[in-house]
Amino acid sequence: MDENKKISIAVIKRLPRYFRYLSDLLKEGIERVSSKDLSERMGITASQIRQDLNNFGGFGQQGYGYNVKSLNVEIGKILGLNHGFKAIIIGAGNMGHALANYPNFEGRGFEIVGIFDVDPDLIDTKTNGIDILSMEMLDGFVKNNKVDVAILTLPYQFTREIAEKVVALGIKALWNFSPMDLKLPGDVVIENVHLSDSLMVLGFRLGKLKS
Amino acid sequence: MDENKKISIAVIKRLPRYFRYLSDLLKEGIERVSSKDLSERMGITASQIRQDLNNFGGFGQQGYGYNVKSLNVEIGKILGLNHGFKAIIIGAGNMGHALANYPNFEGRGFEIVGIFDVDPDLIDTKTNGIDILSMEMLDGFVKNNKVDVAILTLPYQFTREIAEKVVALGIKALWNFSPMDLKLPGDVVIENVHLSDSLMVLGFRLGKLKS
């Protein structure tokens, strides 16, 4: 395989789903799976599964299928789950707290190492064992600690400014929960989570259903 | 236009984004916009914008472009933002609280009318003015009130069971925050929000960036 081959975003977005289904199979104690079996579980074609996986390597064996455990490990590696990325949360409101207490971070290769807010009532408290610090501590914290990702859960009007600030501090990845398409110059990776967009799609589909 | 023409999911997912950009233009006091102007703001092609919009009708005018306000209103109507859907949240943990306090629901045509949990410490308290009720009240509540959407923010292991329960009670739309692909028989609309999938895509992209 060509390490630098451009993988389409459609394929990348399916990887976490493969990872989840393989983890489930593993939990069920199933050792091997064919693309056909997996396709029936996932509701996609076997052809697509084989095409997707072969972007990264030949993980299967003719006549046998795929070994669940080793394929699960391989996809985990492809996703970088072993990188031990460190993340900070900026904005300790309800969403910040929800993410700080999210049970799936560690298993996904991410660790929350700090939370920042401006509210004096929150500063110097903890949630899920993680310190909530003053925004004034942000610069020093990022300079003195390894921080790979900033999770932005702050009010809309502060998001762009803070995003620019953390990127200036050298952070290369943003997970943005404000309803705006953050775009920043340079080699910064941004994932925008637009809950209200998802809700509107639900509304559209429900409206169609009822009509 | 043909009201029953099948609109592709790719188009539907772009509608909330159009709605957001048009709302922003409106706030900036801009009255008209051409597909070319909008395409530059949004980072997509003008051709795609015109194709997308013409799935629903001819909202523009040759030589002029689109009226921002009326296009915004039209897309809002297409998305069903005027339907006044009523939603309940099941699971008053951190994520449930975050969504109960989410400022964008009302403007998106949704109203939270109740929250349910099993925790005695939470039952009969309020958040954002909405009552948190015992799970035992769920049946009666749904039977006696208009409830269009159930928002599922409960632990993984309870999600499928509760999803089946609320669908049996007649709810036709689920917004699911558990990391599983809920699929239910019948004409039920389900939007799965997979935060950990989004995070893993971020991890993949960050890993590529660093290599």
Added chain:
DNA sequence: TAGATTGTTAATCGATTAACAATC
């Protein structure tokens, strides 16, 4: 070995982009 299932090439399908006549 015979059967099963992959990896991979070719065909198909659908979505995006380009082009331009219609028209405001």
Added chain:
DNA sequence: TAGATTGTTAATCGATTAACAATC
């Protein structure tokens, strides 16, 4: 009217699906 920009058809591109030789 002349210029601008839409709505829409045609061309292109990319993603999905089908087919099958390779091989375990």
